[in-house]
Amino acid sequence: MAAADNTSAALRRRDLCSRGIRLAGKMRSDVIDLLDTYVERQGLDASASVASVEGVPAAAVERWDEQTGTQRLLENLAAYRAFRALLAQMLEEQQEQLGEADAALGRALAAVLLQVSAFTYHLEELLRLESRGPPSEEGAEPPPAAHLSLFERKLRGLGVLRELAQWAVRSTRDLRQLAKPSPGSSSAASLAESP
């Protein structure tokens, strides 16, 4: 019975990882298209460098190959919860700023927000498989942007989308690591122990 449960969990995990990889790939593609649209509609320079902004999760990581499966899932989940809130904020600001004048940008933002939400759900499911359960969402709200000028908000939005594009690649790599079968261990243990 226990072995059957483990096999079922392993299959479920592999299925979630595969679908997550496809979702991350589609998300990245859409984010890159959104970046082009955003830069153009907001009148920004595509090569402008954006300093790290408070509240935007950076995808950059050291010793990535040494991370455990749990670390990968927790860091991904925290990042995408933050992106979900940031994109919702951007969507609200965009509607206030441009309203119906730029519905295309609004629709593209909304589509990416939906994908981020779906991916967040995937990560929560993977953590439930680990019998850990996802952590609470306390503190996932982005810092208020009311004190930022219009231009600063635009740059912040650029930073959000760039980091999201990097995260989509990182998540793909992370899920591939998670999907690797661990020799001779249960699914829960392998998820916790796998690098």
Added chain:
Amino acid sequence: MRWSVRRQLPAGKQPSALLVPSLGKGEGFLEAGGLRSRPGAKMANPVPSACCVVLAAVVVVYAQRHSQQESHIQYERVGADVTMKCGSMDWDAAVTWMANGTDIDASHLNGSYLILKNVNLTQSGQYSCYEGSSWHLKYQTHLRVGTPPKEPLLMCRSNNYPKGFYCSWHLPTPTYIPNSFNISVIHGTREMVCEKDVFPKNRCHIRYLQLFSTVKYKVTLTVTNALGKNSTTATFDEFAIVKPDPPESVVAKPVPNNPRRLEVSWQNPSSWPDPESFPLKFFLRYRPLILDQWQHVELSDGTSHTITDAYAGKEYIIQVAAKDNDIGTWSDWSVAVHATPWTEEPKHLTTEAQVTETTSASTSSFMPPPTTKICDKGAVVGSGAVAVCWTAGLVLAAYGVLFI
């Protein structure tokens, strides 16, 4: 006392012979570093002779040191006017200049100065100046004519992601004099170490300390030589420079009994460190040799593919390229392989030919198996029975005709 002058043609940095008066009654003369006497001369007093030897040795050492102090390397630009002074000699001193052991014509002299106008590369070499009467070496220099460096060409690439990347460089035109290169790699506020490769010398590699960073890398290469310096900077994202090496061990072979198929297989480039975690996708192109237009197939996984629309009997050329599944650019094309689809050997109606089907496992053009005649030695096993049947049939038919 007798003086004797010996003029030596200088070779390299050898000091010239020195004139030292001989002591004693003989007609001998002394050369630097030794005593030599003409045959038949009477023997000199040994004590003064020993002193002369010591004195000569001291003079030789002084001359060597003096000549070495004046020898150095001088770099000049192509087209420059060069003036060489003969060491500490006065302008009006009588001197002889030589270039690579050959006397320089006096038309190039201004007093004791050597004037070379609008120098070119062929004028590189060793220049020596000798005092006129004594033939003492007064000055020596190695003239190297060259150019300051132009802006170098710098290329950075990651063919072993996610381990790191390398940068390589070269000058667009030679300078003809030695150059030194210095490279700096900055990532954000961090300066990274670029470890120079032993071979090739114009390359260094950097290990990634972070992955998935949005911060760009900035690589600055400075080239310096005695005539000037130049530099170039490359700025790029982590993902943008990822370009695997081409796939390896590409093999193409015909599929037995399938005249329109070719089976192609290959391997990941050996430089790609972790294809399981960072899988590659592939692009295959193929065409018959007789046509110019390529067919293309993109493959998201696997390291093999079966071409199903090959023209029967035509030799094909096939290549494969690789790219990381998510980032970067396509590799160069692999080495080309050739293959011809399987073709059925036509049966001969007048002979008892038995075709042996062979499958070629090589990457060379498919060679149809040779046909064999029924009566030949080494005929394929089983053909003898068929021959007997045909022969018997013909004989019976002949009897039938005769007796009917």
